[in-house]
Amino acid sequence: QKEVEQNSGPLSVPEGAIASLNCTYSDRVSQSFFWYRQYSGKSPELIMSIYSNGDKEDGRFTAQLNKASQYVSLLIRDSQPSDSATYLCAVNVIRGGSNYKLTFGKGTLLTVNP
């Protein structure tokens, strides 16, 4: 089982709709989770981080974490064409002591159609 799994998509939604991106992880002791956005040909940029079970909202973005199910998601409300990008889920995996390694999924390609 891969450490971080995402549906590679593409996920296509109409402008104004809610886009739902999902991610599962295998290391049960993982404690911090990140969503990065990566435009084609660009480097990843951080959108959201979440550490506790439940929802965390930031503008049009909501991250949801369920540690019991080892599941983290990102909701984008009122999707805009400018949201079209690859969304990378990243999980901090403990590797001993206080050292962590950020492990990325393959990413989900989101296309928002005008």
Add this chain to the structure above:
Amino acid sequence: EAGVAQSPRYKIIEKRQSVAFWCNPISGHATLYWYQQILGQGPKLLIQFQNNGVVDDSQLPKDRFSAERLKGVDSTLKIQPAKLEDSAVYLCASSLNGGGIQETQYFGPGTRLLVL
């Protein structure tokens, strides 16, 4: 605040040649990371430095890849000799302290390498 700087932005070489990439992290950031991102994949950590010491290089192909971070600031990643499968984007990232549980990593623009 200036971001992570990388050079060159693009590089095309033939297999068996050598190549080097340079990274300058955000000022004051102690931790520096090199990632390899193959097309269609997420970034994969190659090596992590804490100041000028190596924290993790478990996924660095040491027979051909080497990296150093002299004086705990700039870093170089070298490939010698290059193989076709090394074609990828090489991303440098930095974070403030030691890569702790809630620490954010900031990525540079990357170097796109094509090996022919």
